[in-house]
Amino acid sequence: MKLKLSALAILLSAATIAMAQDSLTIRKIYDEALVNGKSYENLRYLCKNIGARLSGSPNAQKAVEWSKKLMESYGFDHVFLQEVMVPHWVRGSKEEAYIIDGKNKIPVPVAALGMSVATPKDGLTADIIEVHSLKQLDTLGEAGIKGKIVFFNRPFDARYIETLRAYGTAGDQRNMGPAAAAKYGAVGVIVRSLTESLDNYPHTGATRYDPTGNNIPAAAISTIAANELSNLLKQKSGSIKFSFKQSSYHLPDTLSYNVVGELIGTENPNKFITVGGHLDSWDLAEGAHDDGTGVMGALEAVRLLKVLGYKPKNTIRVVFFINEENGDKGGLKYAELAAANKEQHIAAIETDLGGFTPRGFGFTGLSSEQLQNLTPWKKLFEPYGSDHLVAGGGGSDIGPLKEKSPGIILIGLSPDSQRYFDVHHSANDVFENVNKRELELGAASMSALIYLIDQHGFN
Amino acid sequence: MKLKLSALAILLSAATIAMAQDSLTIRKIYDEALVNGKSYENLRYLCKNIGARLSGSPNAQKAVEWSKKLMESYGFDHVFLQEVMVPHWVRGSKEEAYIIDGKNKIPVPVAALGMSVATPKDGLTADIIEVHSLKQLDTLGEAGIKGKIVFFNRPFDARYIETLRAYGTAGDQRNMGPAAAAKYGAVGVIVRSLTESLDNYPHTGATRYDPTGNNIPAAAISTIAANELSNLLKQKSGSIKFSFKQSSYHLPDTLSYNVVGELIGTENPNKFITVGGHLDSWDLAEGAHDDGTGVMGALEAVRLLKVLGYKPKNTIRVVFFINEENGDKGGLKYAELAAANKEQHIAAIETDLGGFTPRGFGFTGLSSEQLQNLTPWKKLFEPYGSDHLVAGGGGSDIGPLKEKSPGIILIGLSPDSQRYFDVHHSANDVFENVNKRELELGAASMSALIYLIDQHGFN
Numbered sequence: 001m002k003l004k005l006s007a008l009a010i011l012l013s014a015a016t017i018a019m020a021q022d023s024l025t026i027r028k029i030y031d032e033a034l035v036n037g038k039s040y041e042n043l044r045y046l047c048k049n050i051g052a053r054l055s056g057s058p059n060a061q062k063a064v065e066w067s068k069k070l071m072e073s074y075g076f077d078h079v080f081l082q083e084v085m086v087p088h089w090v091r092g093s094k095e096e097a098y099i100i101d102g103k104n105k106i107p108v109p110v111a112a113l114g115m116s117v118a119t120p121k122d123g124l125t126a127d128i129i130e131v132h133s134l135k136q137l138d139t140l141g142e143a144g145i146k147g148k149i150v151f152f153n154r155p156f157d158a159r160y161i162e163t164l165r166a167y168g169t170a171g172d173q174r175n176m177g178p179a180a181a182a183k184y185g186a187v188g189v190i191v192r193s194l195t196e197s198l199d200n201y202p203h204t205g206a207t208r209y210d211p212t213g214n215n216i217p218a219a220a221i222s223t224i225a226a227n228e229l230s231n232l233l234k235q236k237s238g239s240i241k242f243s244f245k246q247s248s249y250h251l252p253d254t255l256s257y258n259v260v261g262e263l264i265g266t267e268n269p270n271k272f273i274t275v276g277g278h279l280d281s282w283d284l285a286e287g288a289h290d291d292g293t294g295v296m297g298a299l300e301a302v303r304l305l306k307v308l309g310y311k312p313k314n315t316i317r318v319v320f321f322i323n324e325e326n327g328d329k330g331g332l333k334y335a336e337l338a339a340a341n342k343e344q345h346i347a348a349i350e351t352d353l354g355g356f357t358p359r360g361f362g363f364t365g366l367s368s369e370q371l372q373n374l375t376p377w378k379k380l381f382e383p384y385g386s387d388h389l390v391a392g393g394g395g396s397d398i399g400p401l402k403e404k405s406p407g408i409i410l411i412g413l414s415p416d417s418q419r420y421f422d423v424h425h426s427a428n429d430v431f432e433n434v435n436k437r438e439l440e441l442g443a444a445s446m447s448a449l450i451y452l453i454d455q456h457g458f459n
Numbered sequence: 460m461k462l463k464l465s466a467l468a469i470l471l472s473a474a475t476i477a478m479a480q481d482s483l484t485i486r487k488i489y490d491e492a493l494v495n496g497k498s499y500e501n502l503r504y505l506c507k508n509i510g511a512r513l514s515g516s517p518n519a520q521k522a523v524e525w526s527k528k529l530m531e532s533y534g535f536d537h538v539f540l541q542e543v544m545v546p547h548w549v550r551g552s553k554e555e556a557y558i559i560d561g562k563n564k565i566p567v568p569v570a571a572l573g574m575s576v577a578t579p580k581d582g583l584t585a586d587i588i589e590v591h592s593l594k595q596l597d598t599l600g601e602a603g604i605k606g607k608i609v610f611f612n613r614p615f616d617a618r619y620i621e622t623l624r625a626y627g628t629a630g631d632q633r634n635m636g637p638a639a640a641a642k643y644g645a646v647g648v649i650v651r652s653l654t655e656s657l658d659n660y661p662h663t664g665a666t667r668y669d670p671t672g673n674n675i676p677a678a679a680i681s682t683i684a685a686n687e688l689s690n691l692l693k694q695k696s697g698s699i700k701f702s703f704k705q706s707s708y709h710l711p712d713t714l715s716y717n718v719v720g721e722l723i724g725t726e727n728p729n730k731f732i733t734v735g736g737h738l739d740s741w742d743l744a745e746g747a748h749d750d751g752t753g754v755m756g757a758l759e760a761v762r763l764l765k766v767l768g769y770k771p772k773n774t775i776r777v778v779f780f781i782n783e784e785n786g787d788k789g790g791l792k793y794a795e796l797a798a799a800n801k802e803q804h805i806a807a808i809e810t811d812l813g814g815f816t817p818r819g820f821g822f823t824g825l826s827s828e829q830l831q832n833l834t835p836w837k838k839l840f841e842p843y844g845s846d847h848l849v850a851g852g853g854g855s856d857i858g859p860l861k862e863k864s865p866g867i868i869l870i871g872l873s874p875d876s877q878r879y880f881d882v883h884h885s886a887n888d889v890f891e892n893v894n895k896r897e898l899e900l901g902a903a904s905m906s907a908l909i910y911l912i913d914q915h916g917f918n
Contacts, residue, residue, distance in 0.1 A: 030618070030620070031618050035618060159490050161844060196895075357816070385847075416844075418896045419897070422894065435877055435878050435881065436655075437617075437655065
């Protein structure tokens with residue numbers, strides 16, 4: 001009995017020592033991020049010297065080249081590009097739109113949805129009908145829809161505490177609304193911007209046409225204008241028309257790249273822990289929160305380990321995925337190459353919800369027992385407020401790894417979500433709306449998590 | 460044994476039912492705040508239609524009158540004012556300041572510290588010496604300081620995760636620096652703005668003179684200018700002078716008011732739960748986060764209970780304290796009247812750290828066992844992310860209640876702290892820097908906590 005107790009005591013104290021060591025390393029990671037962090041100035045460069053970088057655009061190529069150089073400057077073991085063909089959609093001239101109330105033409109701010117076709121050259125004018133769901137289209141049928149513009153106007157449900165859930169439940173209007181409306185003969189679609197904030201900015205984002213259906217032009221309208229349009233439709237049902245003009249078009253697919261940097265594992269060079277965000281952005285602003293903070297935070301997470309002299313057991317990779325916004329081609333390519341190269345992926349962390357104060361991480365692939373086993377990590381994250389370790393997490397860039405790398409744990413960084421959709425996909429997504437410390441805390445959180453996974457794996 | 464188990468089962472299920480009821484009520488509170496919340500539009504009015512409201516100013520009086528009407532419009536049982544004499548300090552003309560580098564006069568942004576005296580009418584020009592601590596003054600002594608301007612330039616320590624701690628450790632320079640420098644014959648003091656962000660805004664705040672000492676003029680300098688000045692002093696030690704001009708002055712103390720609204724307790728009308736923030740603000744901007752969000756959040760917390768038809772057991776009070784920024788007279792008066800009127804105070808919640816996403820509450824006066832007993836409340840707050848219930852909390856307005864109302868639990872709302880000192884006491888503290896949902900979540904959190912305290916007290 002005595003012996004057993006001693007053995008237990010030794011085991012316990014070994015665990016305590018390991019935890020104290022982890023605690024010290026994590027403290028160093030945060031200190032370095034907060035005192036000597038590079039993410040904020042890197043983000044400034046990406047936003048102000050490169051700017052918007054939609055897939056296929058010259059700016060996206062500039063961003064690829066600059067990112068590769070930046071990774072090289074940090075002395076990572078490998079820096080390389082992964083070739084991938086991406087869609088090349090172009091917005092064309094600035095859109096115009098009007099509510100037509102008899103002789104009164106009220107200009108309203110709209111922006112073509114990503115991947116949308118153009119209107120006829122002189123614009124499209126038609127009756128407009130407001131709906132709140134895709135189901136409602138079935139009720140209205142061709143009789144109610146044919147020849148009209150469909151106006152999807154279901155707002156965010158403010159009651160969700162996490163705004164991402166409100167986005168999730170309102171998103172079908174933008175993603176599938178145009179395809180669904182086209183089936184009933186609609187000639188165009190206007191979608192209420194996917195944000196809770198009342199502002200004058202149209203928030204764009206991709207729509208998906210039915211490959212066998214009719215492609216009709218579709219645009220986002222600002223929430224303030226959406227309310228105005230809705231009010232007018234209530235007051236003057238039947239007499240309101242809508243007119244919009246956009247000249248968006250597709251060019252042939254373009255060669256582009258994921259940008260990858262690696263610290264080679266000292267014990268398991270063919271086992272990988274990936275951290276990444278997407279380098280491409282929408283074209284309306286600087287893609288600061290979406291997803292400049294993601295790529296610059298992910299890079300910083302690995303730089304922090306490197307600069308602290310940490311020698312990882314497994315290979316740590318930072319990936320700047322290309323084409324998340326309108327095709328997901330970069331994420332698909334990364335998973336395809338991982339399988340082709342017989343890489344073993346332990347975990348992948350995605351950061352694509354803005355550079356706000358981190359609250360924790362969501363995990364996909366852990367059993368509830370394994371999730372329970374993260375309690376010591378939760379304790380380690382508590383002093384940093386990033387201790388909300390819950391089931392469910394990932395993102396569209398790392399998602400394809402699930403199928404291609406069985407056993408992988410997919411992880412999403414969970415920043416505070418309240419401000420994300422204020423700027424998301426709009427002209428408001430600029431560097432000035434990023435807080436330096438919030439970004440740095442996110443980078444440090446990811447770095448600490450990579451360290452813990454590399455040291456301990458998932459038990 | 461069987462009987463005992465059944466009794467336990469009944470007790471447990473009663474607890475479970477109570478918790479389910481609490482959970483439902485709290486959900487309703489959050490829904491109402493997020494869907495029909497009034498705090499954001501009230502804040503807009505306070506910021507845009509009234510604006511800066513330093514104690515003693517006509518605007519502070521406007522704010523008192525409007526706040527009283529606003530509370531009355533919500534149908535609270537009582538709305539009343541508490542008379543209190545407050546200091547009346549006036550900034551005077553916009554300050555001017557220059558780094559003098561030989562013939563080169565470099566203009567820099569400064570703002571007089573609150574309660575500071577003026578410089579001579581034509582300004583004050585002298586040699587300037589940089590120090591990093593009050594202790595350093597003792598080392599330099601009169602020989603090093605007499606006749607000079609002392610420049611306190613110790614920056615925020617970025618390593619603190621909670622920025623309030625960085626503020627706490629840097630704050631002595633502003634609070635006590637001028638009094639300490641005056642002892643050694645300094646003729647003026649310039650203090651690095653108490654913020655981590657590098658910006659061009661001086662961040663003001665009160666300084667405290669030694670009543671028996673010499674009052675020398677003191678001003679805050681922007682962090683960017685502080686760095687510039689420091690660099691020049693390093694390069695050209697001995698040849699740099701500094702010049703500043705400010706015309707601040709004191710008028711006689713002025714009659715002002717705390718504004719109080721009450722829902723009378725159905726069981727214990729003489730037992731009180733207070734929630735409040737301060738109505739006064741600095742004069743450089745709109746006092747949006749400091750403390751417009753506090754008063755409007757506190758008011759909303761009580762409005763939510765009222766509008767949901769909740770009948771409190773104890774009296775619930777919202778208090779808009781006056782004069783937190785440069786005197787604390789409102790908080791002192793409130794505690795004095797509480798004692799004089801023999802009120803029994805159960806708890807007071809202060810919100811004065813900005814209207815950012817709430818993370819939880821800090822409690823002063825609870826034993827560690829009592830704090831442990833809050834675990835069920837922690838669970839109730841988890842879905843709202845406001846579940847960080849820790850020891851230590853309060854604020855300077857409710858602080859005086861501790862002595863005057865023995866047994867009271869003092870509570871501080873803990874919002875995310877990363878952005879607070881970006882705006883704090885500067886021209887940047889405007890309505891546009893407040894996020895609607897963050898403010899609403901804070902109000903709902905306080906409302907839910909008041910409900911729980913009113914229902915269950917502290918065990």
